[in-house]
Amino acid sequence: MRHTLPIAPQFYVTAPQPCPYLDGRMERKLFTALQGDTAEKLNDALSLQGFRRSQNVLYRPSCADCSACMSARIKVNEFAPSRSQRKTLRKNNDIARVANSPWATEEQYALFRSYLDARHATGGMADMDIFEFAAMIEETPVRSRVVEYRDRSPADESEGDLVGVCLTDVLQDGLSLVYSFYQPEMTAQSLGTFMILDHIEIARAAGLPYVYLGYWVPGSDKMGYKANFNGLEIFKSGRWQDIGNPSDHSSETHPLSVEPIAEQVARITLPDQRSTDK
Known part of the structure; x- marks a missing residue:
């Protein structure tokens, strides 16, 4: 029996850079490496x-002047689609889901480029080449899946055109949508919403209580759509809580809402890092 020594993760802070969500703000991140048996x-x-x-x-x-970015998740058992979301599901009846191991393909990259060029041409990923894309998909030390969505309309005799992709992590308590992209020309299909709705169904079938959506940012048009899903919780003030009225969270963009970095790190709860090999 071999025991590995517990090694506490080290946390670091990135240099400030322009915020992609709120104009005139500077973004900073607290981060740690994810590697090894644990x-x-x-x-x-x-x-x-x-x-x-x-x-x-x-x-x-972990921005110096703002704490508006709040992690968001949907409580699967409390979610019920709205009228417009039910319409989205009907519009995508011909879209089929195919879940694969995290492996990048040229077909995925072509769709990724189309998506970026149409929607995020000046974003941080705009210059990502196929090798960097492959690293984003394949470099995962955790249980991940690439969920592809293909249009298999009655007139399509092939396996179907690739119209959406979601890189998804399987957590102990849910599914985490790491990154998704879709055919930008199919705006009427609301594919972004559809992929979230489909992940809710995947989680429900697997008995997982949550679907993690990334960050919700009050005041950001790019992130505001997440508040359209009922059963939404946000991580605020060190705990998960119902989002309630989205307008009630505007104070999070104020500098006084920010805790010092040292206090933020001190509040982080770490798992037992010990692992045992038999």
Whole structure:
């Protein structure tokens, strides 16, 4: 029997850069490496505390003048689609889901480029080449899936055109949508909403209580859509709570809402990092 010594994760802070969500703000992240035998336990534990995964890094916004980015998740058992969301489901009856291991393809990258060029041409991923894309998909130390969505309309005799992709982590308590993209020309299909609705059904079938959506940001048009899903919780003031009225959270954009970095790190609860090999 071999025991590995427990090693506490080290936390770091990125240099400030322009915020992609709120004009005139500067973004800063608190992050730690995700690696080794205890990667899944750390991912589960920190996801419960508002962190998100990007390849082999876990991060959480930790800006000096703002705390508006709040991790959001849907309570699966309390979710019921709205009228417009039911309409979205009907419009996508011909879309089929195919779940694969985290492996990047040229077809995925072509769709990814179309999506970026149409919707995020000036964003941080705009210059991502196929090798960087492959790293985003494949470099995962945790249980992940690439969920593809294909249009299999009656007139399509092939396997179906790839119209959407979601890189999804399987957590102990739910599904985490790490990154998704879709055919930008199919605006009438509301594919982004459809993929979230489908993940809610995947989680329900698997008996998982939550679907993690990333960050909700009050005042951001890019992130405001997440408040359209009922049963939504946000991680605020160190705990998960119902979002309630979205307008009640505007104070989070104020500098006085921010805790010092040292206090933020001191409040993080870490899992038992010990692992045992038999």
